[in-house]
Amino acid sequence: MSTFDEVFERIKMATNTRTQVELAEVLDIRQSSISDAKRRNSVPSDWYMKLFEKFGLNPDWLKMGSGPMYLRTEQGYQPVDGPAAGQVFEDPAKYGDPDAKSTVVTVYAMHDDQAAEEELPHKSLSKLSVPQSFAGAAMQVFRVDATSMEPLIAKGAFVCLDTQQKSIISGELYGVFIPYEGIAIRRVFLDAQNQRFILRSENPALPEQYLPLGKHHSSIVGRVSWVLQKL
Structure with a gap:
C-alpha cells in the first residue's frame, strides 16, 4: 500500500x-x-x-x-x-470555482394575498439551482409576475435582491415594497428638490410613483443583483 x-x-x-x-x-x-x-x-x-x-x-x-x-x-x-x-x-x-458549484435557493412571490398590508410578501413558490457565488444569506430570489419592467426584465424572470444593499444609487434597479401591490422592481432616482425618490418602470405606459425620503429605508427591499430569464 x-x-x-x-x-x-x-x-x-x-x-x-x-x-x-x-x-x-x-x-x-x-x-x-x-x-x-x-x-x-x-x-x-x-x-x-x-x-x-x-x-x-x-x-x-x-x-x-x-x-x-x-x-x-x-x-x-x-x-x-x-x-x-x-x-x-x-x-x-x-x-x-464557486461558479462551478451550484446551490438551491427558494423562490418567493412578489405578491401575497395572505400577507398583511404592512408586511413583505414572502410566499414560497419553488426552488432554483444557481451558482454558489450567486447565492448568500442576504440574497432573496423572486419570480417576476408583471410586465412593468419589460422589455428589460420579462414577466416570469427570476430576480435576485441583495437585501444588504438598501442605500440608493440614483438610476439603479431596486425591489421596492409598495402598499397594496407587494414588491415591485423599479429604477429609482433621487428628486432632492421635492424631498422624494422617483420610482420608474421600463414600461412608458405606467405612471411614475414616489417615495418620501424618510420612508425609503423601510420600503427598499434590496438592490437588484442578478436576473435570470429567457431571451
Missing part, C-alpha cells in the same frame, strides 16, 4: 491541483481535513468515491499506482490508461 504522500501526489497530478487549498475545493472539504489525513497517514475512503464520481479516477490506481488511471471517461465506463505526465483529459481544478 502506498503512503499518504504517494497517494496525495497522484491525486494532485490527476486533478491538476497544486496546493491543499485547491484540492480541498475540488473535494469539497475543509483544508484542515487534508492536514488531518496527512497526520494520520491515511486517505479517507470518501475521497476515492468523490474522485471516481467527478473524474472517473480508478481507486486502485490512486491507492497503489497500478491498473488503468481512469475507469470512466466521456465515452462511458471503460478502463483507460493515464495520459502523459502533466496532462489530464480536462482541468478538474475548475470544479472548485
